[in-house]
Amino acid sequence: MSAAGHALRIARVDVTRMVRKRTGEWTLGSVVGVLMFGVLILVATAGGAWGGRAVGRALASGSLEFDPVGAASAARGLIGVFWVIGVAMFALRSVGQRGTLTNAEGILTVVPTREAYVGIVLAEYIYFLLWTLVPAAGIGVGLAVGSGALWPAIGLPLLMLCGGLTLTATGYLVGLGIRHVITRFPFVARHKSGLVVLAFVVYFVAIFTGGLNQVVVNLFDPVAASPLGWYGDLAALGLPGVATETSYAVGAVSTTAILAAFVTLTGIRVAERHWFADPALAGEGDSDSDPTPAEGAIAGDADANVREAPDPLGMALEGVLSRPTAALVTLAWRRAIRAPLKLLYAAYPLLFLVGVVADIFQTGQVPAYLPYGLVVFVAWAAGVVFTLNPLGDQGSVLPATVLSAVTGHRFVAAHVFAGLVVAVPVGTVLVAVAGLLSPLAPERVALLVAVAPVAMVVASALSVGIGTAFPRFEATNVTRSMEAVVPSPWAFVLFSLHLVLTAAAVGVVVESAVRSLAAGLLSLLLSTVLSGFTISPERLYVVCAGLLVVLLVLPLLSYRYAVRTFDEYVLA
Amino acid sequence: MASGSDLGGEPAIETDDLTKRFGDVLAVDGLDLSIPQGDVYGFLGPNGSGKTTTMRMLTTLTRPTSGSARVMGIDVSNRRELVSVVGYLPEEPPLFDELTAREQLRHVAALHDVPRDVAGERINRYLERFDLAAQAGRRLEGFSTGMRKKVGLIATILHEPPVIFLDEPTSGLDPRAARTVKDLIAELSGGDTTVFLSTHILSVVDELADSVGVLHRGRLVAEGDPDRLKHRAESGEEQSLEDVFLSVTADHAEEADTAIGEGLDEDRQETEPLDQSDSSR
Numbered sequence: 001m002s003a004a005g006h007a008l009r010i011a012r013v014d015v016t017r018m019v020r021k022r023t024g025e026w027t028l029g030s031v032v033g034v035l036m037f038g039v040l041i042l043v044a045t046a047g048g049a050w051g052g053r054a055v056g057r058a059l060a061s062g063s064l065e066f067d068p069v070g071a072a073s074a075a076r077g078l079i080g081v082f083w084v085i086g087v088a089m090f091a092l093r094s095v096g097q098r099g100t101l102t103n104a105e106g107i108l109t110v111v112p113t114r115e116a117y118v119g120i121v122l123a124e125y126i127y128f129l130l131w132t133l134v135p136a137a138g139i140g141v142g143l144a145v146g147s148g149a150l151w152p153a154i155g156l157p158l159l160m161l162c163g164g165l166t167l168t169a170t171g172y173l174v175g176l177g178i179r180h181v182i183t184r185f186p187f188v189a190r191h192k193s194g195l196v197v198l199a200f201v202v203y204f205v206a207i208f209t210g211g212l213n214q215v216v217v218n219l220f221d222p223v224a225a226s227p228l229g230w231y232g233d234l235a236a237l238g239l240p241g242v243a244t245e246t247s248y249a250v251g252a253v254s255t256t257a258i259l260a261a262f263v264t265l266t267g268i269r270v271a272e273r274h275w276f277a278d279p280a281l282a283g284e285g286d287s288d289s290d291p292t293p294a295e296g297a298i299a300g301d302a303d304a305n306v307r308e309a310p311d312p313l314g315m316a317l318e319g320v321l322s323r324p325t326a327a328l329v330t331l332a333w334r335r336a337i338r339a340p341l342k343l344l345y346a347a348y349p350l351l352f353l354v355g356v357v358a359d360i361f362q363t364g365q366v367p368a369y370l371p372y373g374l375v376v377f378v379a380w381a382a383g384v385v386f387t388l389n390p391l392g393d394q395g396s397v398l399p400a401t402v403l404s405a406v407t408g409h410r411f412v413a414a415h416v417f418a419g420l421v422v423a424v425p426v427g428t429v430l431v432a433v434a435g436l437l438s439p440l441a442p443e444r445v446a447l448l449v450a451v452a453p454v455a456m457v458v459a460s461a462l463s464v465g466i467g468t469a470f471p472r473f474e475a476t477n478v479t480r481s482m483e484a485v486v487p488s489p490w491a492f493v494l495f496s497l498h499l500v501l502t503a504a505a506v507g508v509v510v511e512s513a514v515r516s517l518a519a520g521l522l523s524l525l526l527s528t529v530l531s532g533f534t535i536s537p538e539r540l541y542v543v544c545a546g547l548l549v550v551l552l553v554l555p556l557l558s559y560r561y562a563v564r565t566f567d568e569y570v571l572a
Numbered sequence: 573m574a575s576g577s578d579l580g581g582e583p584a585i586e587t588d589d590l591t592k593r594f595g596d597v598l599a600v601d602g603l604d605l606s607i608p609q610g611d612v613y614g615f616l617g618p619n620g621s622g623k624t625t626t627m628r629m630l631t632t633l634t635r636p637t638s639g640s641a642r643v644m645g646i647d648v649s650n651r652r653e654l655v656s657v658v659g660y661l662p663e664e665p666p667l668f669d670e671l672t673a674r675e676q677l678r679h680v681a682a683l684h685d686v687p688r689d690v691a692g693e694r695i696n697r698y699l700e701r702f703d704l705a706a707q708a709g710r711r712l713e714g715f716s717t718g719m720r721k722k723v724g725l726i727a728t729i730l731h732e733p734p735v736i737f738l739d740e741p742t743s744g745l746d747p748r749a750a751r752t753v754k755d756l757i758a759e760l761s762g763g764d765t766t767v768f769l770s771t772h773i774l775s776v777v778d779e780l781a782d783s784v785g786v787l788h789r790g791r792l793v794a795e796g797d798p799d800r801l802k803h804r805a806e807s808g809e810e811q812s813l814e815d816v817f818l819s820v821t822a823d824h825a826e827e828a829d830t831a832i833g834e835g836l837d838e839d840r841q842e843t844e845p846l847d848q849s850d851s852s853r
Contacts, residue, residue, distance in 0.1 A: 570634050
């Protein structure tokens with residue numbers, strides 16, 4: 001088989017594995033996943049075609065009064081910025097699990113590194129096209145139909161084919177380089193958890209402060225002026241009212257060939273270095289609090305345990321918990337500290353606060369609704385940190401835990417305890433501070449501060465059952481030696497849904513203003529389905545009060561379910 | 573080695589028509605075992621023959637489809653009581669990469685409610701014995717396969733259960749480490765611990781086992797004393813334990829194929845004592 005044949009074979013096997021992973025066993029999750037993919041592509045394609053036709057018509061009729069040169073420049077800048085964002089996304093994939101070959105020894109001892117590298121980049125390119133090619137064709141066809149210019153129907157898919165190739169190849173190279181630094185340099189490897197958290201914090205700060213937006217804005221003109229901007233000409237060539245250049249469009253294709261060749265050759269060099277270098281061990285040089293047995297000590301002598309340094313945390317916990325329960329709590333904290341990445345997903349909802357934080361910075365005032373939102377958030381965070389995947393977090397060690405003196409009660413209590421001991425003080429203080437800075441009345445702030453810990457306890461009890469019902473054992477590789485087992489999407493969705501419903505029901509039951517607003521909104525929505533149907537605030541109150549009772553009983557049942565599931569756990 | 577068979581009392585492990593079916597696949601088919609306390613039982617069989625499934629059933633990690641089993645007189649449906657009398661080391665040692673070796677062992681000891689001072693003494697003793705004391709403060713993610721296996725084995729015996737199930741305990745170990753493991757198994761057995769040993773390394777079974785069972789396609793196709801196997805080898809019919817293993821499993825593969833061909837696959841085949849006379853074959 002030729003070199004190209006090897007690369008194609010590697011890409012094909014990679015794509016086949018991905019497809020079989022998602023469709024090999026038709027579980028509810030895989031069916032929903034495939035359906036979601038189909039729906040998303042369909043919506044993007046149909047929506048793109050509809051929107052493209054509208055824009056095409058507007059351009060053809062001249063109703064959009066663009067400066068043709070400015071419009072072309074905007075197209076170049078926009079596509080260039082998207083290209084950079086795409087590179088960042090594929091670099092992240094490469095830093096994670098895609099930067100290492102599956103069955104690396106089997107591949108790298110059979111084919112040259114360059115063929116393996118091209119194969120894996122080719123697979124990335126195919127994944128890019130799986131998501132973008134058809135929607136791009138939809139937009140292109142829409143633009144062509146709307147504007148009467150035929151080229152966009154070809155130009156948009158061609159943009160994905162050309163731009164996607166350089167994007168994925170560049171992204172993979174950048175990611176592999178970062179991965180090499182993270183995993184092969186001992187100092188960085190030792191501190192990678194902290195560095196990842198730091199990067200995450202910087203990312204959030206950049207979002208909150210608008211710094212990220214500024215970066216994108218600053219990128220706009222340079223990329224528009226660079227050969228990357230020529231992809232805009234390739235896509236929009238022939239569109240009325242957009243002063244694209246044919247030479248730039250041709251230049252985009254040439255640029256693709258040159259850039260793809262350059263980054264691929266560079267990437268092969270990086271891969272030759274990275275894939276054959278010994279990983280720096282994060283544990284190297286680490287030492288727990290126990291010293292190595294003293295020189296000359298007799299194995300198994302009676303004083304051997306004296307050599308052990310005390311375990312103050314474990315001993316303190318054993319003062320209030322059983323020894324096995326205390327061990328599980330210590331384990332949860334210790335693992336979280338050493339692999340904090342797995343906890344970062346608890347911060348995702350903070351993205352919803354971007355606008356709020358920006359407002360606070362601008363106005364200098366904390367909005368009255370923020371403490372309410374924070375109560376929901378801290379309850380959510382308390383529920384997801386340690387309790388939304390208790391079985392999956394144990395991984396391959398679960399059978400050993402099951403075959404110990406740990407009962408279901410101990411196992412579940414340990415995880416709930418581990419989360420609440422951290423979440424309750426932090427969450428309560430957060431709500432209190434936000435409440436005191438907000439214009440809320442002191443009595444209302446006191447009520448929220450009292451409700452917050454209760455909400456966190458209820459949320460933990462709920463999440464532990466949901467997490468047990470929908471465990472996720474597969475780890476997401478961040479680097480070869482650092483994996484994060486995040487809860488399953490189903491667990492996230494069900495837990496979040498319950499929390500949002502509970503918060504809404506509480507709002508309706510407690511606040512008359514919320515009740516009236518909700519009744520009005522629901523009546524409006526329902527009347528579109530059932531003509532003339534309305535719901536009064538009073539009736540909504542009764543419905544929500546009943547719902548609230550059910551929603552508040554569920555956590556109790558959920559907790560009991562988790563206990564029973566652990567006690568009766570068997571391997572498939 | 574002194575066989576635990578002489579200890580008397582009830583068997584350490586006893587199964588009666590133990591069967592496990594996964595859908596249409598019959599993983600374990602009517603297994604009857606009776607293993608005396610203190611014995612080392614070598615459990616052999618080709619890949620996919622049902623060895624791991626059997627061990628999982630005997631440790632409550634998988635429920636039997638039918639039949640029954642008891643370990644130290646405790647039914648395998650009673651997990652809460654059974655966990656105190658068994659230790660199980662899967663082929664892939666169950667370890668948390670984020671922990672150091674000592675932290676992992678402390679954790680396991682705590683899960684078994686072994687008192688802190690007792691646990692500390694045992695951990696130090698075994699770490700020394702397995703030549704791991706110097707690495708005890710290193711995180712397990714940096715450990716080699718052999719080192720992980722050794723830590724896993726220590727974790728399995730920390731609570732000193734009377735019955736331990738070991739799945740390939742010497743695979744991935746260098747000769748010195750393998751020797752340490754074999755010595756430990758012999759020592760445990762001498763101290764009345766029953767060892768249920770599943771391995772493909774026949775020399776380990778040859779050296780350690782008081783009795784051997786060969787599982788093939790879920791059926792116990794041969795069982796007996798390994799010394800008689802040596803006798804058969806010396807008699808010239810078989811060359812080694814490996815030849816016996818290959819012969820027994822090949823014969824039964826052919827029988828099973830023939831039976832399936834004749835529509836007789838549901839018929840039970842008798843377990844063949846390994847120590848029966850040459851003429852029986």
